[in-house]
Amino acid sequence: MKTKITYDLELDSKYIQVSDEKVSNTKEVNEWLIFDVSQNGDIVGIEVLNQSAHPVNVFIHDNKVLNISENKQGLRNNLQEAEVKNAQEVNNFSFA
Amino acid sequence: MSTQHRFACLWGMICTQSSIDQEKNNVSLFNVIENINVPQKSFDTAAQENKKIVLNINHEIVFLLRKNIPNQIDNEDISFDLKIECKADNGEVLYEVIQPITFPGKARRFRNRIILDKFLLNQPGDYCYDISFFDKSTDEQFYLYSIPIEVTAVQT
Numbered sequence: 001m002k003t004k005i006t007y008d009l010e011l012d013s014k015y016i017q018v019s020d021e022k023v024s025n026t027k028e029v030n031e032w033l034i035f036d037v038s039q040n041g042d043i044v045g046i047e048v049l050n051q052s053a054h055p056v057n058v059f060i061h062d063n064k065v066l067n068i069s070e071n072k073q074g075l076r077n078n079l080q081e082a083e084v085k086n087a088q089e090v091n092n093f094s095f096a
Numbered sequence: 097m098s099t100q101h102r103f104a105c106l107w108g109m110i111c112t113q114s115s116i117d118q119e120k121n122n123v124s125l126f127n128v129i130e131n132i133n134v135p136q137k138s139f140d141t142a143a144q145e146n147k148k149i150v151l152n153i154n155h156e157i158v159f160l161l162r163k164n165i166p167n168q169i170d171n172e173d174i175s176f177d178l179k180i181e182c183k184a185d186n187g188e189v190l191y192e193v194i195q196p197i198t199f200p201g202k203a204r205r206f207r208n209r210i211i212l213d214k215f216l217l218n219q220p221g222d223y224c225y226d227i228s229f230f231d232k233s234t235d236e237q238f239y240l241y242s243i244p245i246e247v248t249a250v251q252t
Binding site for chain 1: 135138192230237250
């Protein structure tokens with residue numbers, strides 16, 4: 001599915017929906033970040049409270065959240081920690 | 097006023113490194129990437145195993161947004177979420193990044209860069225990074241700009 005964002009401007013919150021799997025559990029990461037999780041542990045949606053104070057970068061692959069980082073400079077999306085499943089690394093590429 | 101009409105993307109490039117001159121506020125782009133050559137053998141192996149290909153390329157997506165309305169009329173900060181999608185030749189979205197940014201009210205132009213360290217592939221062809229944004233008042237997604245990148249299979 002296409003990632004959707006729903007905003008609540010009065011509450012200054014947003015909800016990032018990354019998959020249409022059924023939500024079976026909710027995990028409160030901290031006072032402003034909440035994950036909706038499916039039965040197999042994948043993140044279905046991310047709720048960011050007080051979102052104007054917490055710029056959260058989200059990296060999504062195959063309807064799965066690979067990386068979430070709070071970055072006030074909004075600059076770097078480093079995937080070195082992220083695991084890309086079902087893919088093979090190729091190192092002998094070149095630029096033309 | 098809707099965010100949709102407040103700004104536009106003037107240009108975007110993919111490069112391996114960029115540098116900003118703090119004094120003159122000019123940006124220099126190094127090694128602009130327009131085409132990547134990947135051995136055909138890698139595509140064959142990945143297809144046999146039903147896998148995608150990961151290239152470990154540190155690259156930056158650099159683009160320039162400009163306010164459509166003069167600052168004398170509209171000088172509010174605009175906060176919104178950008179979405180950058182990497183699309184394959186067959187239209188498949190291979191990965192996407194959501195990044196909140198604030199367009200400063202006093203600025204007419206706003207340069208942004210997103211740094212990534214991997215590039216995912218499924219087949220040779222024309223890829224692109226599509227840049228769009230979400231309007232907070234309507235929750236709608238609006239397309240801004242597309243940066244092309246060609247992936248060629250080469251015989252080794």
